[in-house]
Amino acid sequence: AQKITQTQPGMFVQEKEAVTLDCTYDTSDPSYGLFWYKQPSSGEMIFLIYQGSYDQQNATEGRYSLNFQKARKSANLVISASQLGDSAMYFCAMREVGTASKLTFGTGTRLQVTL
Amino acid sequence: EPEVTQTPSHQVTQMGQEVILRCVPISNHLYFYWYRQILGQKVEFLVSFYNNEISEKSEIFDDQFSVERPDGSNFTLKIRSTKLEDSAMYFCASSPLDRGRTGELFFGEGSRLTVL
Numbered sequence: 001a002q003k004i005t006q007t008q009p010g011m012f013v014q015e016k017e018a019v020t021l022d023c024t025y026d027t028s029d030p031s032y033g034l035f036w037y038k039q040p041s042s043g044e045m046i047f048l049i050y051q052g053s054y055d056q057q058n059a060t061e062g063r064y065s066l067n068f069q070k071a072r073k074s075a076n077l078v079i080s081a082s083q084l085g086d087s088a089m090y091f092c093a094m095r096e097v098g099t100a101s102k103l104t105f106g107t108g109t110r111l112q113v114t115l
Numbered sequence: 116e117p118e119v120t121q122t123p124s125h126q127v128t129q130m131g132q133e134v135i136l137r138c139v140p141i142s143n144h145l146y147f148y149w150y151r152q153i154l155g156q157k158v159e160f161l162v163s164f165y166n167n168e169i170s171e172k173s174e175i176f177d178d179q180f181s182v183e184r185p186d187g188s189n190f191t192l193k194i195r196s197t198k199l200e201d202s203a204m205y206f207c208a209s210s211p212l213d214r215g216r217t218g219e220l221f222f223g224e225g226s227r228l229t230v231l
Contacts, residue, residue: 035219043204045158045222091158102148102171103220105158 003027004092004106011111013082020067021077021109023092029053032096034075035103036066039089048090051075082113119223121207127229131196136226138190138207146210147190148220149182151175151203158206164190197230204228 005024013019025034036048051059051066059066067076079086089110093103120139128134140147149161162172164182181193190209194201204227208220 037222042224043227044224045206045208047219047221050219093158102160102163103150103158104160107157 003104004094006092006106006109008109009107011109012114013079013086013111014114015082015084017082018078018080019082019111021079021090021092021111023075023077023106025073025075025092025094027073027094027096029096032094034066034068035093035095036064036075036077037091037093037105038086039091039108041088045091049077079111084113084115087111087113119207119209119221121205121223121226123226124224125227125229127231128197130199130230134194134197134201134228136192136194136205136207136228138192138223139188140190140207140209141211141221142188144209144211144221146170147182147184148208148210149192150206150208150222152206152225153200153203161192161205194228197228199230202228202230 003026008022011019032053034051038046038048049059049061049064049066051068058068063080065078067078089108091108092106095103119141122137147164150158151161152158160173162176162182163170167184179195184190204225206225207223210220
């Protein structure tokens with residue numbers, strides 16, 4: 001079974017608008033961490049934001065926020081005020097307890113920001 | 116800011132040849148990883164390395180693969196006899212022992228391997 005599911009293979013958003021990238025996960029561990037990484041066309045993986053399973057508040061990092069709904073097992077990434085430089089692949093990932101920080105990735109969503 | 120560096124950025128090899136991909140993790144990090152990404156697909160875990168030994172490996176990481184940390188700074192991935200399906204981007208990553216609860220992995224820019 002998929003541990004991380006990203007159902008949107010591609011998304012378009014207009015510059016300056018907000019966009020939500022979906023991510024759902026599956027785990028039986030009570031303690032886990034959720035991550036979003038950005039992969040621009042150059043190929044590197046850039047850490048964006050982290051949410052711990054016990055965190056009471058949704059994580060925010062600048063224009064990135066994570067809409068964490070634990071009961072629904074979803075961890076959607078919200079990018080506000082999109083910029084052309086946000087065009088990239090976005091991967092959701094999960095780390096479970098006892099896995100030495102090993103991350104399991106979703107299939108990714110390709111975001112295209114348009115003028 | 117410290118970063119993970121990988122060499123080569125791109126390697127082309129013939130099927131059956133041995134390949135060594137090199138990584139220099141961030142100096143005070145203690146966990147090291149290799150991931151791979153076949154073109155257009157998701158990033159897959161290969162192996163994690165801690166305290167000079169493999170701590171976890173995936174089904175992909177079969178006997179053709181090996182890792183070592185020969186000199187306390189480099190972290191290498193060796194593929195003994197490459198196959199066409201080994202063509203992928205290989206990412207090295209490192210993580211401090213404890214970055215709070217984050218466990219953030221810092222990735223290198225990747226080494227693209229093309230097997231002909």
